[in-house]
Every structure is written in C-alpha cells, then in structure tokens.
Amino acid sequence: MNYIPVSQLGERPLISILSTIFHELPDGVISGAGADDCAVIDINESSYLVVTTDMLHRMTDFPKQMSPWQIGWMSAAVNLSDIAxxxxxxTGLLAAIGLPRDTDVSFVEEIARGMRDCTREYDTAVIGGDIDTHDELTICGTALGTVSKGELLTRKGARVGDKVCVTGYAGSAGVALYALENGIDVPDSVLKALLQPMPRIREAMELASLGHVTSMMDTSDGIAMSLYDLSKASGVGFRLQEKALPLQPEVEELVSFDRVTLNSMSLYTGGDFELIFTVRPEGIEEVLNLGNISMIGEVLPQERSISIQKSDGTVLQVERKGYEQLKIADNT
Known part of the structure; x- marks a missing residue:
C-alpha cells in the first residue's frame, strides 16, 4: 500500500474516503457521514434531530490574540453554525476539552463562560461533556438541534435558475486574521468577525420558514469552497457577480488593502460563519426583504462550472480553494 500523508490528500478527499467506510445507516438516520453539515435523525412524525461535531486546536484554530472567553465562544459558535x-x-451543546496539565484553572473558567454566553445568546446551553489531559488545548463540541420535517435545509436541492445569496459580509474574518498576522490596525468591528463570530441561527430559521430556499450551508471554509460543496451535492454550477459580493464598510475603508485583494479575500478566506444558499426565483424578493442578505449570483448547469463576472464584464473561473484543516499548502 502506498504511503499518502493526510496533509497531501486534504480534508475533503479524506472525508469522502471515510464516508464510504461509514456508509451504512441505522434505521431512523436519514443522512449520515459526509453528506451534509449535520447528521439527520428521524425522531417523530413532525421533526428531525440534527447532530454535528467539530474539533478545534490551540495552534491551528485559535489566533494567539484570542482571549480564553473568545476561545470558548468560538468553540460553541462553530457547532451552532452547522445547526443553522x-x-x-x-437544543444543546456537549463539549469535550483536552487541557495541558499546567493550564491555569481561571483560563478554563473563562473558556467555559465564553461557551455559556454563546449558547445563551441562541437560547440554548452547554448540557454536558468531558475533560481530559492533552498536549495542546483541544476542544471538541457536539451540538444538537431540531427542525420540522418541512423546513429541513441541506446542501442538495439547488436548481438551474435559482439565485445565490449570502448573509452578512464576505471576507471580514479573513481580513482580520491577515491584519493580526501582519501588524495592520483594523477596527474592533472587523476583529469581532474573527474573534466572536455570530452563527446565523435566527436568519436560518426565518429562511427555512419561508419555503423558498433550495440548498444551504455555512461559509466557514470560504465562499468558493462552499460553492464547490454545493455544486457536488446538487449537481449544478454557479455564476457570481463580483460587484455583488458584500464587503463590510469598515473593511472597504482600509487603505492597507486594494480592491482586488479584498475581492479575493471575500471569496477564498474562511472563518465568517455566514450562510450561503440558493433561492427559487419567485421567492427572492421575500428573502431579501428579511434584511442582512445579499444576492450574489445564480445557479447554472453543472457543465458551466463555477465562475465570477468581474466589474469590467470578464468572466473568470472561481478556484477550488479556501480553508482546509489538513492541508499544509495553499490555505487561505
């Protein structure tokens, strides 16, 4: 057997391999490993239980400027975003925390308060978990949620002619991380996108209730990578409009960045935890009226791939890149 390091293979190909091993689903499980942001379990006549898990590490996931409270908030937020x-x-969050032996107790308390405050913000709570010793701080969260069967949203369902939308702003977290790493001053409102992301739970529930959304996922790994995931699940292509990408006003005002760089960051950097979704054309006006939502493109046949029309009219291929946990090279 050939030796292939996981860093060479990458996160998504490895997930595909593991999903073939874990392909068997017990009775009542509607969607399992690798298919979506959450597993989906049939619990009664009207509702599904959705379950997700996410692991975060001190060295790779938490910027050194992040406070322990923010570490706790982030650890809850990444899981709640998948529920959204x-x-x-x-419904609740379970958290398993691996701690170096010399970790100060007050540090752990602040992490716990951050988790508590994030879950409280979304009318839920930390309901259990585990602690253990570990070489570096490692937090694994498992979130549970419920959704009525008629309102479940998945990555599969986009159709040619649908409109592509996102909540909030694109690229703010990526700009904030770049600024921190390069000593560039940015407003606190930009840093908050990175250090205290806000899962779009309420927006997602409103969108689901309207009945116009055909597919959805979050943008934690970047808009471009998310579009490739939606493309694979739904069997479609996409055309984006560069001028429609929503940039935070404070980001646009940063003189340290040119527009080309900002547009690239809006596509290829992760960490925003916004929602990207497709909408039936007849429902787009009602969706946009919810506020905090931008229409950025449309769904095309799969053979048209994924592209973006620039302000001057030229059309370029959107690269398949973004944040991948296991990759050493080409991470943004």
Missing amino acids: AMGARP
Missing part, C-alpha cells in the same frame, strides 16, 4: 445551516433550532 440545516435551518434548525439548537
């Missing part, structure tokens, strides 16, 4: 991507209401 299914249109579900969070």
Whole structure:
C-alpha cells in the first residue's frame, strides 16, 4: 500500500474516503457521514434531530490574540453554525476539552463562560461533556438541534435558475486574521468577525420558514469552497457577480488593502460563519426583504462550472480553494 500523508490528500478527499467506510445507516438516520453539515435523525412524525461535531486546536484554530472567553465562544459558535445551516433550532451543546496539565484553572473558567454566553445568546446551553489531559488545548463540541420535517435545509436541492445569496459580509474574518498576522490596525468591528463570530441561527430559521430556499450551508471554509460543496451535492454550477459580493464598510475603508485583494479575500478566506444558499426565483424578493442578505449570483448547469463576472464584464473561473484543516499548502 502506498504511503499518502493526510496533509497531501486534504480534508475533503479524506472525508469522502471515510464516508464510504461509514456508509451504512441505522434505521431512523436519514443522512449520515459526509453528506451534509449535520447528521439527520428521524425522531417523530413532525421533526428531525440534527447532530454535528467539530474539533478545534490551540495552534491551528485559535489566533494567539484570542482571549480564553473568545476561545470558548468560538468553540460553541462553530457547532451552532452547522445547526443553522440545516435551518434548525439548537437544543444543546456537549463539549469535550483536552487541557495541558499546567493550564491555569481561571483560563478554563473563562473558556467555559465564553461557551455559556454563546449558547445563551441562541437560547440554548452547554448540557454536558468531558475533560481530559492533552498536549495542546483541544476542544471538541457536539451540538444538537431540531427542525420540522418541512423546513429541513441541506446542501442538495439547488436548481438551474435559482439565485445565490449570502448573509452578512464576505471576507471580514479573513481580513482580520491577515491584519493580526501582519501588524495592520483594523477596527474592533472587523476583529469581532474573527474573534466572536455570530452563527446565523435566527436568519436560518426565518429562511427555512419561508419555503423558498433550495440548498444551504455555512461559509466557514470560504465562499468558493462552499460553492464547490454545493455544486457536488446538487449537481449544478454557479455564476457570481463580483460587484455583488458584500464587503463590510469598515473593511472597504482600509487603505492597507486594494480592491482586488479584498475581492479575493471575500471569496477564498474562511472563518465568517455566514450562510450561503440558493433561492427559487419567485421567492427572492421575500428573502431579501428579511434584511442582512445579499444576492450574489445564480445557479447554472453543472457543465458551466463555477465562475465570477468581474466589474469590467470578464468572466473568470472561481478556484477550488479556501480553508482546509489538513492541508499544509495553499490555505487561505
């Protein structure tokens, strides 16, 4: 057997391999490993239970400027964002925390308060977990949520002619991380996108209730990578409009960045935890009226691939890149 390091293979190909091993689903499980942001379990005549898990590490996931409270908030937020991507209401969060032996107790208390405050913001709570010793701080969260069967949203369902939308702003977290790493001053409002992301639970539930959304996921790994995931699940292509990408006003005002760089960051950097979704054309006006939502493109046949029309009219291929956990090279 040939030796292939996981860093060479990458996160998504490895998930595909593991999903073939874990392909068997017990009775009542509607969607399992690798298919979506959450597993989906049939619990009664009217509702599904959705379950997700996410692991974060001190060295790779938490910027050194992040406070312990923010570490806790982030650890809850990443899991709640996956619950949002299914249109579900969070039920609770379990957290397993691996700690170096010399960790100060007050540091752990602040992490716990950050988790508590994030879950409280979304009308849920930390309901259990585990602690253990570990070489570096490692937090694994498992979130649960419920959604009515008629409102479940998944990555599969986009159709040619649908409109592509996103909540909030694109690229703010990526700009904030770049600024921190390069000593560039940015406003606190930009840093907050990175250090205290806000899962779009309420927006997702509103969107699900309207009945116009055909597919959805979050943008934690970047808009471009998310579009490739949606493309694979739904069997479609996409055409984006560069001028429609929503940039935070404070980001646009940063003189340290030119427009080309900002547009690239809006596509290829992760960490925003916004929602990207497709909408039936007849429902787009009602969706946009919810506020905090931008229409950035449309769904095309799969053979048209994924592209973006620039302000001067030229059309370029959107690269398949973004944040991938296991990759050493080409991460943005």
